[in-house]
Amino acid sequence: MSKQEKNAGLIDWDARGRTGARAIMEQLTAAGLIGRIDDVLIGNPGSGEEWLYLEVVDQVHLGLAEPAVGAIADGAGRAGDKPAVVIGHGFVGFSGLQGSVFNAAQRQSPMLVIVGVADSQAHTGETHMYADVEGAAKAARAKYVKNATDSATLLRDLRDAIVEARIPPFGPVVFIVGSNIASAPNSEPVIAPAIPNTRLAPPASEIETLAGRMLAAERPAILVGDGVARSSGFAELREVAELAGADVWVSMESEVNFPRNHALFRGNLGHMDDSTGRALLRGTDFALAVGTPIYQTVFNSKEPLFQVGAFVAAINHGVETTLRGHNDVSLPIEGDPKRVLGMLTGALKAKRTKEQAEKIEAALESRRLEKTTAIARRREEQLTASGVTMAKFAHLLESRMKEMLDRPVIFSEALAGGVGLADHVGNVDIPGKYFDPSGGALGVWGGAVGVAMVRGPTLAFIGDGGFHYVLQCLWNAARERLPLGMVIANNGRYGLLYDNMDATLEKRGIDPASAPSARFFDLPGIDYVKIGEGYGVPGMKVDKEADLEKAVDRLLAFDGPFLVDLVIETGAL
Structure with missing residues (x-):
């Protein structure tokens, strides 16, 4: 037939x-x-x-x-x-x-x-x-x-x-x-669904209580997560932190919710177990979680994160988010983080005495000087290290990006191999310009392809271990000629797994140097440029400092996707 x-x-x-x-x-x-x-x-x-x-x-x-x-x-x-x-x-x-x-x-x-x-x-x-x-x-x-x-x-x-x-x-x-x-016939009408306004706010009495407790604390802390970014509450969070002089810690985030070079930004509480967070928060007598569970770890938290008597509050759209993580919350507030933080700003300004304001401002100025000095020292140490390093690459990259009218988005999944990147690129202080994995996740760098689809010029920094999880994303980048630069932080190993293994051994009282060599964490002899070319993405290998400038220029041309295999010596800064 x-x-x-x-x-x-x-x-x-x-x-x-x-x-x-x-x-x-x-x-x-x-x-x-x-x-x-x-x-x-x-x-x-x-x-x-x-x-x-x-x-x-x-x-x-x-x-x-x-x-x-x-x-x-x-x-x-x-x-x-x-x-x-x-x-x-x-x-x-x-x-x-x-x-x-x-x-x-x-x-x-x-x-x-x-x-x-x-x-x-x-x-x-x-x-x-x-x-x-x-x-x-x-x-x-x-x-x-x-x-x-x-x-x-x-x-x-x-x-x-x-x-x-x-x-x-x-x-x-x-x-x-x-x-x-x-496949069945369908005659239902199409209706554009009405999306409810979720900019909800709690009673004013809860905000008054929160502001009073915050100003009365000797060591206030704010724990932040991506709910801040989802609500566009970046500016309000910064103002609250500065009015209260509160340390700002990351609980669970994957983008910029607070400027990371700000004097009050302290860093990440860690995600493996609660011992790291408990040590970092020792002495905290007031904690406010915003847009995040109080604390989430890979291994179950069995002890309270805060000292006895600490006042713990949380601002989240959903009660379930607040309750996750086994920490008792003194004041759970359900509402939109941006709106609630805006209300809290007004309450802090109204309640803050002249003496409190002067004390907080003096401490903040001291922290600014301390942070600026520490960053400058760390950058200098990184840039004087020998060989090809992520810090040198990032420093050169930033010198180009700060001259651009609109700097590209950075999506970083280079964990152990990416040390030095965040110290040199200004994106880490700009909401919507810097994304990274939450909780040490690997294999999410394909998100950079999605970012390039909707936002245009994007730079992805990828660990050589995590690269293999979703390398099929290279095909999408090539097929659609996306303005995407990719940098493989090639240190020849699953660096994060080595770091986690050593920390676990030390916690159990074992010298990591005495343990058997975990050679299964090593990644020798892989040609990342050829892999990229196989999917239609051109690239170049960089193992000499003299090639750094050429690599940055090729990436920032954004003439379709381009891959840089950045060979970093193990242990380099």
């Missing part, structure tokens, strides 16, 4: 009726999530959801693997400050997205994942492709999960998911739809 005979009686694509698949895409367009130049719709196609892809062939970005797709969407959602849309291929595809969903939940990234399954009723017969996507999504800490099981309410169900994805506390939302629902 000829193809013409086989297709006899079939209708033309343009003559098809309106199905659930077309209705889904119409609804996403009406909701403002797809259809514009800065919107991101991405997936790795499978047979179960081809019906969705065919409706948006001119808009969808294709990915080669789900972990890469999830990382790209996460970066696009954070940089664009609205949900990126991901299409997942059944349970198998979603299992590849689970890590990205978990990371998005940790850093409050807006994301909408549409999982196409073979049949919405597949569970009744335990079919070949059936598995519990809904349970897997909840296990990955998805904010909200909706399973569309009735074609008559498909769009109403989808609008529920869209609204959840667009309101704080932000996080990944998962919408599951079977091909039987998506």
Whole structure:
């Protein structure tokens, strides 16, 4: 039988009726999530959801693997400050997205994942492709999960998911739809969902209490997370910290919530166990967590983080965020961080006495001098070290970027290999210009591809270990000729794993030098330039200081993607 005979009686694509698949895409367009130049719709196609892809062939970005797709969407959602849309291929595809969903939940990234399954009723017969996507999504800490099981309410169900994805506390939302629902005729109207105003504020009495406690403290501290960035509360947080003279610590963040070179910024509390944070916060008698759980660690916190009698408050959109982490909270405040911090600023100004103001200002000036001196000393030490170092590269890069009208975004996942980067680039003080992983996560550098899709010129700094987790993202960068520079911090090892292993051994009373050599953490003989070229990304290897300037110039040309293999000696600053 000829193809013409086989297709006899079939209708033309343009003559098809309106199905659930077309209705889904119409609804996403009406909701403002797809259809514009800065919107991101991405997936790795499978047979179960081809019906969705065919409706948006001119808009969808294709990915080669789900972990890469999830990382790209996460970066696009954070940089664009609205949900990126991901299409997942059944349970198998979603299992590849689970890590990205978990990371998005940790850093409050807006994301909408549409999982196409073979049949919405597949569970009744335990079919070949059936598995519990809904349970897997909840296990990955998805904010909200909706399973569309009735074609008559498909769009109403989808609008529920869209609204959840667009309101704080932000996080990944998962919408599951079977091909039987998506292929069924659909006559539901498309409605642009109304997004409620979530700039909520607590009673004024709570703000008064908070301000009074803060000013009465001898050693106040503020713990910050990405909820500050999600609410655009950067300026308000800085003013509160300066009015109270409070130390600012990072609890769980992946972007700039407070300028990192500010005199009051103290650093990260650590994410492996609570002993680091407890030591750093010793003596703190007042703590305010903003846009973050009080404290999150890999190993369960079994002891209170603060000393007995310390007053602990928290400002979060969701109560669940405040309660996570096993620390009793004296004053949990539910509300929008930006609005609540603005109210707190007014209360602090009204309550602060002349004596308190003078004491706080004098201490702040002293800290400014101390911080400026320490940074200058550290930079000098880094720049006088021998050989190729990240600090030298970053110093040269900053000298170029500060002359640009609009400096590029930096996305850094170079952990141990990236030492020196944050000391030299000014991006770390600018909200929206610097992103990094939260909680020591590896394999999220694909977010830089998403950032380049929605924000333009972007620089990614990638550890040579984490690079291999989502290297398929190189293909997306090359295919779309994204303005993306990538720097591989090549120290030939999983440096973070070595650091964590040594710290664990020391905690158990064992000299790390006496332990067997963990050669499985080493990464010798890998040609990163050739890997990039295989995906269509040109690059160059830099193992001599004389080549640093050329590498920076090539990166900042932003003429499509470019990769630099920056060979750093182990132990170099």
